[in-house]
Amino acid sequence: MNLIDIAKSRYATKKFDASKRITDELFEQIKGLLRFSPSSTNSQPWHFVIADKPATKKRMSKGTQGAYSANEPKVLDASHVILFCVKTEMSDDYLLHLLENEDKDGRFPNPESKEMVKKVRAFYADLHRKELNDAQSWMEKQVYLNLGTVLLGAGVLGLDAVPIEGVDVDVLDAEFGLTDQGYRAVALVALGYRAEDDFNATLPKSRLAEDEIFTVLK
Numbered sequence: 001m002n003l004i005d006i007a008k009s010r011y012a013t014k015k016f017d018a019s020k021r022i023t024d025e026l027f028e029q030i031k032g033l034l035r036f037s038p039s040s041t042n043s044q045p046w047h048f049v050i051a052d053k054p055a056t057k058k059r060m061s062k063g064t065q066g067a068y069s070a071n072e073p074k075v076l077d078a079s080h081v082i083l084f085c086v087k088t089e090m091s092d093d094y095l096l097h098l099l100e101n102e103d104k105d106g107r108f109p110n111p112e113s114k115e116m117v118k119k120v121r122a123f124y125a126d127l128h129r130k131e132l133n134d135a136q137s138w139m140e141k142q143v144y145l146n147l148g149t150v151l152l153g154a155g156v157l158g159l160d161a162v163p164i165e166g167v168d169v170d171v172l173d174a175e176f177g178l179t180d181q182g183y184r185a186v187a188l189v190a191l192g193y194r195a196e197d198d199f200n201a202t203l204p205k206s207r208l209a210e211d212e213i214f215t216v217l218k
């Protein structure tokens with residue numbers, strides 16, 4: 001496996017073959033990526049709503065109407081659509097929940113290490129909640145990191161995918177009752193297999209030149 005080849009061959013799929021479905025086995029791997037993605041202080045401030053049937057994809061497509069209608073066929077024709085959601089609050093209860101979960105998973109060889117993790121996480125949570133006042137944006141960054149992980153992973157698995165920010169998140173919040181559950185919709189990722197006539201599959205990649213984006217310190 002050559003990672004650069006995968007980074008170059010994966011692309012934003014503009015047209016899916018509606019007749020092709022991702023196997024359950026492969027989608028389990030995508031779920032593994034969603035779950036095991038890293039996040040700052042292991043805060044995991046996310047939730048994922050998954051649609052893999054015509055009726056549930058139709059519900060997802062309520063977010064791709066009007067100005068976003070170019071994205072509707074992608075949602076309807078993809079095999080699986082994942083709605084990435086972010087928590088609306090990083091509460092003290094949630095921090096405790098994370099800590100107890102890590103304890104259950106065997107992360108703490110002694111009470112001191114548990115206390116240390118509790119302190120470090122509280123430090124960063126308070127930095128964003130109380131000093132920088134950017135907790136929402138901080139949590140969203142973790143969600144986007146997860147989204148990027150899934151996009152590369154999809155490429156590794158030979159799946160086609162497109163991230164979709166062009167979606168009415170308010171409509172999806174209402175459709176899935178996310179606000180009441182303490183989440184907000186952020187973006188979609190549609191996954192499946194490209195249609196043979198997807199124009200974007202054969203276009204060359206365009207990226208800024210290396211000397212524009214890298215500074216190698218000497």
Ligand SMILES: Cc1cc2nc3c(=O)[nH]c(=O)nc-3n(C[C@H](O)[C@H](O)[C@H](O)COP(=O)(O)O)c2cc1C
Nearest residue numbers: 010011012013014071162163164165166167187205
């Ligand atoms: C966060 C994010 C949101 C995006 N939203 C959309 C979208 O709503 N619709 C779409 O067709 N492509 C969308 N894209 C695809 C980008 O346009 C595409 O990744 C970019 O042009 C680079 O092309 P490539 O992914 O084919 O290499 C999005 C990409 C990202 C990372």
